[in-house]
Amino acid sequence: MKTFPRGGIHPPSNKLSAGEPIKVLPLPASAVIPLSQHLGAPAVAQVAKGDKVVVGQLIASAGGFVSANVHSPVSGTVTAVEPVANGSGVKVMSVVIAVEGDEWLPTIDRSPNLVTDCRLEPSEIVAKIAEAGIVGMGGATFPTQVKLSPPPGKKAEVLIINGVECEPYLTSDHRIMLEHTSQVIVGVGLIARALGVEKTYIGVENNKPDAIEQLRKVVAEMVRALPHHIEVVPLKVRYPQGGEKQLIAAITGRAVPSMGLPIDVGCVVQNVGTALAVYEAVQKNKPLIERVVTLTGKDIPAPSNFLTRIGTPVSDLIKAAGGLPVDTQKVIGGGPMMGRAMSNIDAPVTKGTSGILVVGPKEASRCAETACIKCGKCVTVCPMALEPYLLSRLTQKQLWSEAEAGAIFDCIECGSCAYTCPARVPLLDWIRLGKTEVNKIIRTRLSC
Amino acid sequence: MMTLVYTVAALVVLGVVLAVVLYFVAQRFRVVEDPRIDQVESLLPGANCGACGYPGCRGMAEALVSDEDISALYCPVGGTATMKPIAEFLGKAAPEREPEVAVVRCAGSCALKPDGTTVRPRHSHYDGAPSCAIESATYAGDTGCSFGCLGKGDCVVVCAFDAIHINPQTGLPEVIDEKCTSCGKCVKACPKMIIELRRRGPKGRRVFVSCINKDKGAVTRKACEVGCIGCGKCVKVCEFEAITLENNLAYIDPVKCRLCRKCVAECPQNSIIEVGFPTKKPTQSVSQEGLS
Numbered sequence: 001m002k003t004f005p006r007g008g009i010h011p012p013s014n015k016l017s018a019g020e021p022i023k024v025l026p027l028p029a030s031a032v033i034p035l036s037q038h039l040g041a042p043a044v045a046q047v048a049k050g051d052k053v054v055v056g057q058l059i060a061s062a063g064g065f066v067s068a069n070v071h072s073p074v075s076g077t078v079t080a081v082e083p084v085a086n087g088s089g090v091k092v093m094s095v096v097i098a099v100e101g102d103e104w105l106p107t108i109d110r111s112p113n114l115v116t117d118c119r120l121e122p123s124e125i126v127a128k129i130a131e132a133g134i135v136g137m138g139g140a141t142f143p144t145q146v147k148l149s150p151p152p153g154k155k156a157e158v159l160i161i162n163g164v165e166c167e168p169y170l171t172s173d174h175r176i177m178l179e180h181t182s183q184v185i186v187g188v189g190l191i192a193r194a195l196g197v198e199k200t201y202i203g204v205e206n207n208k209p210d211a212i213e214q215l216r217k218v219v220a221e222m223v224r225a226l227p228h229h230i231e232v233v234p235l236k237v238r239y240p241q242g243g244e245k246q247l248i249a250a251i252t253g254r255a256v257p258s259m260g261l262p263i264d265v266g267c268v269v270q271n272v273g274t275a276l277a278v279y280e281a282v283q284k285n286k287p288l289i290e291r292v293v294t295l296t297g298k299d300i301p302a303p304s305n306f307l308t309r310i311g312t313p314v315s316d317l318i319k320a321a322g323g324l325p326v327d328t329q330k331v332i333g334g335g336p337m338m339g340r341a342m343s344n345i346d347a348p349v350t351k352g353t354s355g356i357l358v359v360g361p362k363e364a365s366r367c368a369e370t371a372c373i374k375c376g377k378c379v380t381v382c383p384m385a386l387e388p389y390l391l392s393r394l395t396q397k398q399l400w401s402e403a404e405a406g407a408i409f410d411c412i413e414c415g416s417c418a419y420t421c422p423a424r425v426p427l428l429d430w431i432r433l434g435k436t437e438v439n440k441i442i443r444t445r446l447s448c
Numbered sequence: 449m450m451t452l453v454y455t456v457a458a459l460v461v462l463g464v465v466l467a468v469v470l471y472f473v474a475q476r477f478r479v480v481e482d483p484r485i486d487q488v489e490s491l492l493p494g495a496n497c498g499a500c501g502y503p504g505c506r507g508m509a510e511a512l513v514s515d516e517d518i519s520a521l522y523c524p525v526g527g528t529a530t531m532k533p534i535a536e537f538l539g540k541a542a543p544e545r546e547p548e549v550a551v552v553r554c555a556g557s558c559a560l561k562p563d564g565t566t567v568r569p570r571h572s573h574y575d576g577a578p579s580c581a582i583e584s585a586t587y588a589g590d591t592g593c594s595f596g597c598l599g600k601g602d603c604v605v606v607c608a609f610d611a612i613h614i615n616p617q618t619g620l621p622e623v624i625d626e627k628c629t630s631c632g633k634c635v636k637a638c639p640k641m642i643i644e645l646r647r648r649g650p651k652g653r654r655v656f657v658s659c660i661n662k663d664k665g666a667v668t669r670k671a672c673e674v675g676c677i678g679c680g681k682c683v684k685v686c687e688f689e690a691i692t693l694e695n696n697l698a699y700i701d702p703v704k705c706r707l708c709r710k711c712v713a714e715c716p717q718n719s720i721i722e723v724g725f726p727t728k729k730p731t732q733s734v735s736q737e738g739l740s
Contacts, residue, residue, distance in 0.1 A: 089588030343572045343587050366575045429577035433585060 031311030040066030069133035132281030137273030167335030187279030297358030329364030395434030499631030592671030
């Protein structure tokens with residue numbers, strides 16, 4: 001069975017909500033929609049205080065080439081366009097909407113019928129995706145239309161659909177693959193058509209045999225309707241297989257060059273959630289206004305997968321899953337490995353929120369740091385073949401040119417090093433800081 | 449016996465040849481260095497802190513010797529006491545600058561007061577790597593004030609003069625005036641840009657707003673008892689137009705300020721702090737004791 005060639009760890013999977021069907025979360029009383037839910041330039045607000053909006057209406061348009069449109073996920077009145085604290089307590093420009101009823105734009109097809117037929121040109125598909133404000137739903141939130149428009153001179157040969165979901169606890173992609181299989185497959189077909197690729201792989205880790213079986217069944221059923229060949233590839237369970245570069249290496253054996261992009265080796269990677277969003281945008285005219293969010297944790301009474309409107313406060317999800325346990329230590333936005341602890345649980349769900357993890361005292365405690373004993377475990381598990389102990393030290397000593405020589409910018413911030421460190425050195429914290437500094441230096445050098 | 453002679457002879461010939469080669473190489477690649485550079489360097493403090501903008505005292509000495517006009521060159525560590533002899537030695541006009549000191553513009557102590565409340569209560573606990581830069585990149589901070597001091601001591605780490613320390617009670621850094629050389633390293637190290645270089649003032653007396661919170665008044669008041677709420681009372685009471693109000697934050701211009709201290713009495717939040725004045729009444733907050 002395939003997997004990526006180097007490093008990686010095996011954290012306990014704890015997929016508590018894997019068997020929970022996706023439930024629709026009730027509408028919030030008020031929705032906060034940040035204008036920067038994607039990588040790149042923030043979107044520019046197109047509504048003002050007092051405006052009436054309906055579901056699917058454009059409320060902010062892309063603020064540059066690498067940016068994404070934002071649509072209203074609810075109907076109601078705009079009460080403010082102002083900076084609101086996000087999950088990290090940092091104030092970001094947001095549109096606040098008081099919810100009134102649930103009125104949708106009439107152009108959106110809300111019927112459950114599967115629409116497989118698509119006669120749009122590739123450029124029209126990309127335009128529709130851009131219009132719908134779709135971003136990478138795996139968590140990186142890179143605007144999808146940019147990924148689907150390779151720079152001149154580069155051609156995508158292989159499309160890889162990421163159904164790995166290697167983060168422990170998270171199950172939103174798993175449920176999407178099980179419950180919206182046909183839609184995902186049609187979406188994959190649309191992405192493949194937009195890119196003009198011949199070959200598509202769907203990578204799924206083999207701890208989700210039901211998803212692999214279901215995908216294979218639907219692909220076999222729909223084989224005639226599909227414009228090209230789709231292969232479902234089971235992968236050996238190993239974190240961080242869902243990393244773009246790791247997934248490409250696992251499936252195609254190609255290595256993305258340092259500081260390069262997947263397109264440099266002819267690959268484009270998209271998440272299954274993105275494929276579903278593409279289907280809905282192109283075939284149903286539905287912009288990205290809701291997503292599946294896993295709300296989980298060992299002490300949560302009912303770990304669940306919720307179909308949640310963007311802008312719903314995280315606290316609403318926690319309430320719907322049975323409330324916050326008394327001895328909660330941390331609420332993490334994302335998975336336990338790459339997620340970020342939240343200091344404000346009234347922050348909204350955004351396009352990139354794949355899960356919310358509530359952690360009790362046992363798992364949240366970070367043990368005291370001791371001295372590095374140079375055991376080399378971090379070097380062994382690093383999937384990018386870096387030397388985390390050294391890079392973290394170089395950052396502490398602010399030796400930026402040495403850190404650059406150690407390819408610190410190649411770090412994918414998977415956290416395997418910090419997870420495995422027997423001395424509990426917060427390796428990733430330091431490396432992330434060093435990476436930011438070195439990237440700043442590189443950018444300044446390039447702009448000179 | 450002959451072996452010995454040959455050996456000695458060979459070594460002597462080799463020595464002579466190499467000496468000649470070295471002589472010509474030395475002539476060809478000779479670096480003529482102004483002897484004054486060494487002398488000027490010996491007059492500089494030798495801290496190699498980089499506060500002057502040069503990589504070390506040697507770099508500064510080279511610049512001092514080579515530049516005609518040295519008015520833009522100044523060693524904040526040595527101050528005028530250092531610059532004057534150097535200028536006299538070089539026969540150039542000595543640069544003049546007001547002596548400065550680093551001031552910490554955050555008085556939001558996280559210590560528990562006797563009544564059980566806190567000036568700036570913490571709402572979360574940060575347990576990542578002990579670095580302000582990392583904490584600041586991770587989130588807005590462990591208190592309601594996203595501008596306030598994080599107290600992890602990045603300023604302490606960079607200080608080469610042992611002049612700044614975190615007070616374990618308040619969690620805020622305190623500057624020792626006598627040790628501070630105003631090199632500005634802590635100013636650069638602070639990710640929240642809380643530390644400012646200000647004039648020491650006559651007899652070390654100065655008045656400044658010890659807050660950089662730009663939130664609206666209501667938000668600030670909720671997060672911190674001594675945060676500037678931008679009410680503008682100090683602006684009105686100031687007779688010398690030394691105080692400006694921008695983005696809900698007052699700033700006292702150290703050049704215009706005449707140290708009348710009317711603003712200190714007027715400030716409803718006690719955000720304005722006076723340092724170095726003879727103590728009449730104990731109005732200063734705990735965090736600033738190290739400054740006075």
